[in-house]
Amino acid sequence: MDGANAPSGNPPPFKKINTTGSLENVALEIAAARKSAVELSSVPSKGETMEMDNFAAARERELLAEVELKRKIRMTPVSTDDQEVRRQLRAFGEPITLFGEGPAERRVRLRELIALRDDQKFKKPDLPMPAAKKDDQMDAKRASEVNRTWYHEGPPGLKTARLWIAEYSLPKAEERLKSQRKLRQEGDAMTSRRAMLQEQQTTIRTLANSHSQIGDTRPLTHCTFSPNGKMIATAAWTGLCKLWHSDSCEEVRTLRGHNINMSCIEFHPYATLSMPDTAYGCMASSDHAGVVLWSLVSDTPSASLSGHNCRVAKLAFHPSGRFLATCCYDSSWRLWDLTKQEELLFQEGHSRAVYDISFQCDGSVCASVSLDCFGRVWDLRTGRCIMIMDGHQRPVYSVNFSPNGHEIITGSEDNCVKVWDLRSRKCNYTIPAHTNMVTKVKFEPNRGHYIASASFDGSVKIWSHPNWTPLITLKGHESKVTCLDINKSSATILTCSFDRTFKLWSPE
Numbered sequence: 350m351d352g353a354n355a356p357s358g359n360p361p362p363f364k365k366i367n368t369t370g371s372l373e374n375v376a377l378e379i380a381a382a383r384k385s386a387v388e389l390s391s392v393p394s395k396g397e398t399m400e401m402d403n404f405a406a407a408r409e410r411e412l413l414a415e416v417e418l419k420r421k422i423r424m425t426p427v428s429t430d431d432q433e434v435r436r437q438l439r440a441f442g443e444p445i446t447l448f449g450e451g452p453a454e455r456r457v458r459l460r461e462l463i464a465l466r467d468d469q470k471f472k473k474p475d476l477p478m479p480a481a482k483k484d485d486q487m488d489a490k491r492a493s494e495v496n497r498t499w500y501h502e503g504p505p506g507l508k509t510a511r512l513w514i515a516e517y518s519l520p521k522a523e524e525r526l527k528s529q530r531k532l533r534q535e536g537d538a539m540t541s542r543r544a545m546l547q548e549q550q551t552t553i554r555t556l557a558n559s560h561s562q563i564g565d566t567r568p569l570t571h572c573t574f575s576p577n578g579k580m581i582a583t584a585a586w587t588g589l590c591k592l593w594h595s596d597s598c599e600e601v602r603t604l605r606g607h608n609i610n611m612s613c614i615e616f617h618p619y620a621t622l623s624m625p626d627t628a629y630g631c632m633a634s635s636d637h638a639g640v641v642l643w644s645l646v647s648d649t650p651s652a653s654l655s656g657h658n659c660r661v662a663k664l665a666f667h668p669s670g671r672f673l674a675t676c677c678y679d680s681s682w683r684l685w686d687l688t689k690q691e692e693l694l695f696q697e698g699h700s701r702a703v704y705d706i707s708f709q710c711d712g713s714v715c716a717s718v719s720l721d722c723f724g725r726v727w728d729l730r731t732g733r734c735i736m737i738m739d740g741h742q743r744p745v746y747s748v749n750f751s752p753n754g755h756e757i758i759t760g761s762e763d764n765c766v767k768v769w770d771l772r773s774r775k776c777n778y779t780i781p782a783h784t785n786m787v788t789k790v791k792f793e794p795n796r797g798h799y800i801a802s803a804s805f806d807g808s809v810k811i812w813s814h815p816n817w818t819p820l821i822t823l824k825g826h827e828s829k830v831t832c833l834d835i836n837k838s839s840a841t842i843l844t845c846s847f848d849r850t851f852k853l854w855s856p857e
Contacts, residue, residue, distance in 0.1 A: 422464040427456050434459050441466075507693045510672070510686060515730040517669050518713035525711060525754055549798050550820055552840055552856045553811050558825045559841075560853040562598040565589060569845035571613045571832045577621040578838040582632060583851055584611035590634050590643070595836070595843075598853065604643055606650040607636045613663045618670045620645065630687050633673055635661035640675055642687070654685055656692050663705045668712040678702040682717050684729075698725055698734055707748045707757075714771075716757050718745035724759050726771060736774045740767055747790045751797040758800055760787030766802050768817065780817055782810055788830065794837045801842060805829040809844050809854075823854050 428434055431452045435445040438459055446455060532542065564572075565585035572583045574595065581593040588611055590604035613635045617624055620631040629651030632643040639657045641650040660678040667673070672693070673685045682703045684694035699719035706717045714735065718724040724738030724745055738745075743762035750757055756777075757769040766780040766787055783804035791801050792814075799820060803809045809823040809830055828847035835842055845851040 418464060422461055425460045425464045427460045427463070429456070431455065438462075503694060504691070506686060506689070506691065510684075510693050511730050511732070513671075514667075514669075514712060518711040518730070521668075521711040522713060522754070529753070545796075546798050549793075549840070550813055553799060553820050555857045556811070556821055556823060556840070556842065556854045557857050558823075558852055559855040560598045561825070561850055562593070562852075563849055564591060564593075564845065564851045565849055568828075568847040568849060569831060569851055570611060572843050572845040572851050573615060573832075573834045574836045574843060575616050575621045576618060576837070578836045578841075580616075580621060581843060581851070582614045582616065583845060584614040584634060585849075586610045588636065590614050590632075592645075593851075595841075595853070598851075602648055604632075604634070604648050604650075606641045606643070607634065607638075609636050609638060611636045612661065615664055615666055618666055618668055624670075630670075633664055633666070635664050635675065640664060640673075640685075652690060654690060654692075656683075660702075662702065665706050665708055665715075667708055668710060674706045674708070674715060676703040676706050676717065680719070680721075682706055694732075696727065696732075698727075699723065701744075704744070704746050705748050707750045709750045709754055710752055711754060716748045716750065718748040718759055720744035722761070724748055724757075724769075726757070736769075736771060738767070738769050738776070740776045740779070741765065743786070746786065746788055749791050749800075751792045752795065753797055756792075756797070758790045758792065760790040760802055762786040764804070766790055766800070766812075778817055780812060782812070783808065785829075789832045791833055791835055794835055801833055801835060803830040803833040803844060807846075809833055809842065811842075825852055826850065 428437075434452070434455050438445045438455070441459075441462060443458075443462060447458075450458070564583045565587050567586035569583050569585050572581060574581060579595055580601065581595050581598075583591050583593065585591075588605075588607035588609055590607070590611065592601040592604070593599065594601060611634060615633055617631050617633075620626075624631060626645035629644050630642045631645045634641055634643065638660075640654040640661055642652040642654070644651045654673070654675070657675065657677060658679060662676045662678060664673060664675045671687060673687055674682055675685065676682045680699050680701055680703065681695055681697050683692055683696065685691065686693050696717075699717070699721050701719050701721040703717050703719045706715055708715045713730060714726055714728050716724055716726045716738075718738075722741050722744055724741075725734050726736035726738070727733070728735050738757070738759060741759065741761040741763055745759050745761045747760040748757060755771040757771060759767050759769065760782075761767070764781065764783045764785060764787060766782045767776050768778040768780070769775070770777050780802075782802050783806045785804050785806035787802055787804050789803040793799050793801075797814055799814050800812050801809060802812070807824065807826050807828060807830060811820040811823070812818065813820050823842070823844070826844065826846035826848055830844055830846045833842060833844045840856055842854040843851060844854065
């Protein structure tokens with residue numbers, strides 16, 4: 350056999366397969382290659398070997414790899430957002446665009462780039478996250494933290510205060526429950542209680558305006574009776590607190606210690622009773638800057654509580670008189686030890702300003718309400734939130750505990766008053782009380798036989814307990830009613846308003 354006809358030792362060159370066509374074309378080329386490989390393998394070599402089988406097998410593997418690559422390119426997911434495609438190309442170190450390249454061609458190039466680099470170990474690089482996706486992730490993170498419980502380390506005196514509150518409240522709770530069981534077991538006691546309730550509600554229906562007095566030159570924001578019922582304290586936007594005789598509405602003293610709008614003033618639980626008038630802390634008042642303490646014989650503050658960085662909306666004394674709670678616009682409420690004039694607790698939990706707080710009669714728990722439309726009940730002995738009052742559609746402005754220790758009422762900007770049960774931890778009743786926001790709600794302080802609600806619609810309404818029917822509507826103010834209080838020693842009701850007056854409503 351001459352040299353022209355002898356097969357050479359090198360494999361014949363193969364035609365390059367076009368990998369940009371369809372899978373059907375590639376499959377046809379593989380079949381043609383297999384056929385040519387069979388024909389070539391039938392030609393014997395000089396050494397009587399069949400080396401062409403090895404070349405055909407290698408070519409077949411090459412074609413199958415190309416088919417697999419095309420399949421991988423087709424299956425590679427790529428974003429349809431052109432900005433995202435550009436970010437990924439930049440992360441790979443490739444040009445974000447080529448001359449004459451459009452969004453579709455750019456996606457094809459990115460898909461091929463990912464498929465070529467993916468050898469089952471390749472991972473996409475960390476790409477800069479779009480701002481919208483970052484916001485979504487932050488919202489999801491905040492949502493996941495809603496039900497997470499976290500704790501702040503308190504001062505050394507906090508544990509001592511919690512133990513003191515537990516020792517104070519447990520005997521009172523035991524006594525209260527014992528009296529309630531006795532009342533429930535004795536039929537005669539229940540009958541007399543119903544008769545007393547009917548008599549009191551009949552008396553309430555005869556309430557009429559007995560006194561009206563101009564309290565200041567600007568709107569009055571808060572009013573309250575002293576514990577013995579013989580004095581009235583008012584707070585106004587002028588920054589002045591004034592004390593009045595409750596029987597004649599004559600001014601006793603003007604307290605000067607605030608320079609801006611006042612929001613609240615409260616008497617110590619034992620002021621005018623067993624507490625000396627000269628003692629500091631007989632009263633506490635708040636404004637947009639902080640809290641000051643007063644005695645009953647001086648017109649200047651006797652002490653102040655420093656540490657508030659924003660407006661103080663409301664404050665409340667603990668039933669023991671040792672502690673004071675303040676509601677702040679920084680979404681927290683704080684507990685102060687008046688014996689040391691130091692902050693014991695900085696309690697977070699609300700997402701917006703805390704507007705009002707109320708202590709249970711035993712002193713073991715308190716309830717706070719906020720402009721975030723929620724209320725929370727806190728166990729002062731452990732620091733835990735034991736109940737969330739979720740039901741109002743608008744900000745909540747007032748909260749009050751019943752003398753029975755387990756009922757709570759709240760007033761909101763949604764014009765409703767809700768009644769909550771601490772035992773079942775749910776809302777028992779909703780009263781569509783007013784035609785404007787409810788600014789103050791209050792239980793009758795002795796037995797809780799009725800509740801009173803004040804509103805920006807200019808009225809005060811009295812509701813029976815426990816069937817929550819309306820007893821009487823008190824109308825006389827010419828503007829929004831901001832606050833009310835009920836005298837413990839009588840059925841007299843005190844109200845104040847934006848019309849700069851406070852009024853007394855007594856049975857006829």
